[in-house]
Amino acid sequence: GQQVMQIPQYQHVQEGEDFTTYCNSSTTLSNIQWYKQRPGGHPVFLIQLVKSGEVKKQKRLTFQFGEAKKNSSLHITATQTTDVGTYFCAKRGQNFVFGPGTRLSVLP
């Protein structure tokens, strides 16, 4: 089964609103990666976090790794229609294990 969980499963927002997705693990993670998949597309790597409490930003996207390294979040400020897609977190070990993803829709 899933070793990495994500919530929410779906999120509908009005353009300009903020959005956050959460990734949780029952075990301590050595790292967490985030990927974005546009509708009809393939997953594309966004970022990797490895340090406890780490925060990284990419324009309107803010990624955070929890202090206990058991959770992570992706926050999008002022969503745009180009943010539409499914956001996956993944842990990298011997292989890569993905969470179920959060599907974001943005209403113009």
Place this chain on the structure above:
Amino acid sequence: NAGVTQTPKFQVLKTGQSMTLQCAQDMNHNSMYWYRQDPGMGLRLIYYSASEGTTDKGEVPNGYNVSRLNKREFSLRLESAAPSQTSVYFCASSGLSGANVLTFGAGSRLTVL
């Protein structure tokens, strides 16, 4: 630089038929992976190959076989397709530590009738 190339992009099979999905990467990556994606299930690992000459089962290997033909190519075979194997299949590759992230192919949509 094409990255990861998968063929075919679309395929319709009848139950019991066999087929092979082909994947090739040109990034000199050591590791290659096959995932399937079903609605609400995220990406589930079928098989992976950590290096040329090795293959290992992932989360959902039943009904599939793989071949790591060389460092570039990793194929996925369905010997006797079943409707439960209707899915979108993604091949991916990754390099060694450091920038050890997945690069995905465009996907192969398979329908088994």
